[in-house]
Amino acid sequence: MLLPPFNAPGNFYRGNLHTHSDVSDGALPPAEVCRRYKAQGYDFISLTDHFVGRWDYPITDTTPYRDAQFTTLLGIEMHSGAQDNGELWHLLAVGVPANFAPSHTPDFQPVDGQETGPEIAQRAREAGAFVAIAHPQWSGLTEHDARSIEAAHAVEVYNHGCHTLSDRGTGMPILELLLSEGRKLNLIATDDAHFKGPDAFGGWVMVKAAANTPENLLAALKAGQFYASQGPEIHGIWYEGDKVRVKSSAASTVIVQGDNNATMDVCGESLTDTTVELGRLQDSPWLRVTVIDRAGQRAWSNPFWPSGL
Template identity: 60%
Template sequence: MPTRFFTAPGQFYRGNLHTHSTRSDGALEPDQVCQRYQDAGYDFISLTDHFLGQYGYPITDTSEFRNNGFTTLHGVELHCSAMDNGDMWHVVAVGLPEDFTPPDVPHFRYFDSSETITDLTNRAADAGAFIAIAHPHWSGLTEADARRIPAAHAVEIYNHGCAIENDRGDGLLSWDHMLNEGRRLTCIATDDAHFHTPDYFGGWVMVKAAENTPEALLAALRAGTFYSSTGPEIHDIRLTRLTVEVDCSKVQTITVVGKGIAASTLRGKDMTTGSIALDRFAVSPWIRVMVIDDAGKRAWSNPIWLDH
């Protein structure tokens, strides 16, 4: 993915792409969810309730909760069975139109769905949705499973709800496996907030867009002009012939990771810039940047494809 967007015209907007309400199994009404996020300083959210028959296949119209400082993206959490482990699929679809034809998925319990996850996510992507594989660690996603979603744009590499409830909020290994197979997928950090527990305000995306509108945000998400965070900020990433240059908020660690075991780390006190040599990545087709602050909070770049 390109990195020039960091300094290109536009503004970074903070958003959560995985959220639930009383339209499915969340604790708060849609208007309350939107208000909570706006009060916490977010610029946008996507309400992604479970797209199941038992909830009436909700694609909640949240447009009435938009205002000059806050916007919403329509979305759902798609389901279908079954993954390799026999459990249901969970896939986030942001920007799904309200007239999207639902699959025949009546409930969370096991059943033989007539539509495969490949067909369902292809339909959603064709309808304009940004498709993200949800909580791969919690779901038990296998590499074979991941290959069944060629329409995916992103992988959920941090899910705050799963992290605090069962310590299965990580998706980095699944993402790396997909990158190693040549799939040019971005990453997202999310809350998966239901508001039954403190599962909110823990992971987000910072999207660089011309304006805070659903259309501009969706275009930026598809283009990969964003990064993900649980705290730190990434201000710029510059790629030279020999180095990766990173500007960020105060951190203790700047790490560049590539294919296989390729990795290089810079450590220091309250670093706001760093330079890491690319010599360890001579045969890696991609790299990604991660920064960690003194509280252990992280931010992740999208992959940068080197195209040697």
């Protein structure tokens, strides 16, 4: 059985869902941010400036930079309420409406009387946004924190800026904890680019959509019709009961991960059509695929649940 997103109609579009401009704390104006991503071959971005009072709660208007080859989704990075460690929440809302009401977040410190992280995440989802938990490792997210965001569609499992500038770029442990507790969440890779260091063009999503329009892309994101990558391409994943078949760009390792610490892998040279026997993964409630190339770059499928297929 060919799995989503590969069995969906349409084409794949490459996009970055976490980026900043000089409307908040980025180095470049929105027009230049969009120009650079388009020049690098991206089909779309969401410019997610910090939604705090210091910058008058911006929802940066990127509609002037859309054209026939490149589009944008309005987005914000939301901050409201304290995590368990006392730090302010960081949450992404992609496809947020332009009139989304501000939170009471004057700056980057929690204050009395503001929404909690779970509350603002729920409000954004109800307003139509795709919601993701941003950079869990960098944020110092606890298990209790992660469990509290019930409105999330996805977890940011790779944040290129956090990886290159602080070596705290992963969110995979948090994602897998939630998966093993029964949460059905997807995963995204992003840049979190501010263009003040080597933080751009390192992580993205490949979204399968009917057209490269904000409406189609947002619907596909919410439906989980995408995979995440640092470079490798995934062309198809088939679930065959006792094995998983993966077609990809040239890889050195293909791994299937499942519940707890269970994994199965195939290693080789220039792997492009790889069958992984499930073995001890046979009864795992969820599975996901990682493709690794010779340079150590990864692509990650969204999780899938065999019992629901």
